[in-house]
Amino acid sequence: MKVFGTDYDGVIINIEPQKSKAFGELLNKEWGIDKETAEKFWIKTGGFSRRYKFDYFYNKQFGEKLSDDAYSKIEYEFSNLLRKELYPNIKILPYALDLLKFARSHFDYLFISSGIPMEELKYLVELNGLSKYFDLILGTNKKYLSKNDHFNQIIRSQKPDLLIFVADSPEDMKIARQANAIPIGIPTNHTAAELLTAGAKYV
Numbered sequence: 001m002k003v004f005g006t007d008y009d010g011v012i013i014n015i016e017p018q019k020s021k022a023f024g025e026l027l028n029k030e031w032g033i034d035k036e037t038a039e040k041f042w043i044k045t046g047g048f049s050r051r052y053k054f055d056y057f058y059n060k061q062f063g064e065k066l067s068d069d070a071y072s073k074i075e076y077e078f079s080n081l082l083r084k085e086l087y088p089n090i091k092i093l094p095y096a097l098d099l100l101k102f103a104r105s106h107f108d109y110l111f112i113s114s115g116i117p118m119e120e121l122k123y124l125v126e127l128n129g130l131s132k133y134f135d136l137i138l139g140t141n142k143k144y145l146s147k148n149d150h151f152n153q154i155i156r157s158q159k160p161d162l163l164i165f166v167a168d169s170p171e172d173m174k175i176a177r178q179a180n181a182i183p184i185g186i187p188t189n190h191t192a193a194e195l196l197t198a199g200a201k202y203v
Contacts, residue, residue: 047171
């Protein structure tokens, strides 16, 4: 079984810079966080779940854990902002369709592993007209808290002989290596050197 996985934002599309700005503006408005600090943190923590990013700043600002209800409220606001202002104008990256066509014709199973909340990710993939290329779309929710959970699911269900994962963040390279996948880095938002240092087999 040959399995091909990919991150979404940073590989198929790239709105990480815009999302980081929206994140900074929202946290500044709601929690008084410095915009630039939040923006830089968003990019730096590519590969981590959205929940992780909100948790970090809430704990840093208020010294306590972000409740599920409070997270749902602010995440809903953030998600709505993205759907209204960013997602309608998204275009897939120039090489992305070629990559997916190649993977579809050379691999037995294709999946997405993203830190974007599950329902929002499925909406986004459908909006981009790419659902037909994937056998499984994995974002985050209460069952899948992180990409480690995604890889555990893939390994358990597909038992791959070959597992390749393409992504754009150092954290993704580390997670893929831990899952005995071959990590391929795309230097969209991080340098080739950063990806290689984190464990990318190829960039």
